[in-house]
Amino acid sequence: MVKSKNEAEIAILTAAKSIFSVKGKDGATMQEIANEAGINKALLHYYFRNKDLLFEEVFLDAVKKFHPILKNAIEQEVDLYQKIHQICEAYITMAIDNPFVPVFVLSEVNKQPELFIQKMFGGDLPDFPKLAAQIKREVSLGNIKPIHPQQLILNMMSMCVFPFVFKPIFIIGMQADKELFNQLMLERIKAVPHFIIDSIKI
C-alpha cells in the first residue's frame, strides 16, 4: 500500500495528535501511534527521528497557531472592556477549535514548567504585566470597581480555559452530553466577558 507524497506524514501527525492528547507524552507509545496511522513503526522514526521530536512537532504545531492571536489580543491598545471581549473570544474560540490543546498544555507544563514554557513561547509570552497595568489604571481612575489586577486576569483565564479540561466531569456530573457542552462553549464567547464586566462595572 503505497501512499502518495506526504500522506504518511500527515497520517502520523494526525494519529500522534489524537493519541498524545488523551494519553499524554508518556502514556502514548510509538507502536500505538503507528497503528493508528496505519503505517509501520519504523516509519515514525524515518519522518520524526524519535518520540521527543514527534511530540514537539505535534505540540508546537498545535500551539504556535494561536499564540500570535492571544498575544495580539492581550497587547492591543484598546479600551479595557473591548480587550476583555477580545481575549475571551480568542481563548474560547481557540479551545473550541482545538479542544485537546488545553488539557495537553496543562498536563505537560506541570512536569517541566520552565523548559515547556520556553518551547511554547520562546521567550515571547503575552505581556500580562501590561494588561495588569491597564486594569490598575482603570481602577485608580474609578472606571471599574477595585480589584487586584492579577485576580481579574486569573478569573478571566480560568473561565475561558478551565471548562475544556473539566469537560468529562462536567458532562457526567451535569448529566449533559457533548452537544450541550459545545453549545455552552459557544455561548461563553459572549457570556464570559459579560459576566466579568457585570462584576467590575460601577
Added chain:
Amino acid sequence: MVKSKNEAEIAILTAAKSIFSVKGKDGATMQEIANEAGINKALLHYYFRNKDLLFEEVFLDAVKKFHPILKNAIEQEVDLYQKIHQICEAYITMAIDNPFVPVFVLSEVNKQPELFIQKMFGGDLPDFPKLAAQIKREVSLGNIKPIHPQQLILNMMSMCVFPFVFKPIFIIGMQADKELFNQLMLERIKAVPHFIIDSIKI
C-alpha cells in the same frame, strides 16, 4: 535498616504522591518512587501489589478526604449567596492544602473519564443539578440577574480550581513568585465569591 511499623508504607505513599503528582501515572516509575522513599523496589510490591493499585491508593487517599466536604457544600440547603461562599471556600481551601490534586485529577480524568470518575466518586457525585435548579429558581424569582445555571456553575468551578493548574504559566508570565501566588490564592477564598456575587446581584 529496619524501620518501625508502618514507617515504610508512609514513606512510600509520600514519595508516590510527590512523584505521581508531577510526572503523572505513566511518567513515574516504580524504581523512582522506591528511591525517593528510601526503600527497595520490591517493597513497593509487597505493600501495594502493583503500580495501578499504588496509584489508586495515592489518588483516593487524596481525593476522598475532601469529597464529602465538597458534596456537603454543594448540597446544603442554604441561601444561594451563602452557598457560593461555602463552595468556593471548600474548593480553594482544598486546593491550597493539596495543590497537586487538581493537576493530578484533571490530567488523569481526561484519559479514562468514566472509569476515573467512577473510582473518584463511586456514583456519589455532588448534586450539581440540584444546585442548577436553585440558581434557576433565584433567576425566575428575579433575585439575581438572568444567567444560565450551568454557565454560573462553570464560572465558579473554573475560578476556584483553574489557578492551581495554571500556576507555572502564571508565575512565569506574571513574573511572580510562589509566595505571591499563595497569597493570591488565600485572597481568592473571599475574592472569588465576591466577584461572582457582584456579577449576578441585581
Added chain:
DNA sequence: ATTTAGTTTAACCGTTTGGTTAACAAAAGT
C-alpha cells in the same frame, strides 16, 4: 535499461520497566 533517491517494511537489538523469587532478618506468638 539502469541508476538513483525516496519510501516502506519485517526483523532485530539494547534498555527500561513492572513484577517475581528466594533468601534473610526481626518480631510476635506459642
Added chain:
DNA sequence: ACTTTTGTTAACCAAACGGTTAAACTAAAT
C-alpha cells in the same frame, strides 16, 4: 526455645518499549 508471621533486600525475569538495520519496493532521472 522454637515456630510463624511480617518486613526487607538483592538478584532475576519477561514483556514492552524506543530505536536501528538492512533489505525491498516505487518512481522518477539518466
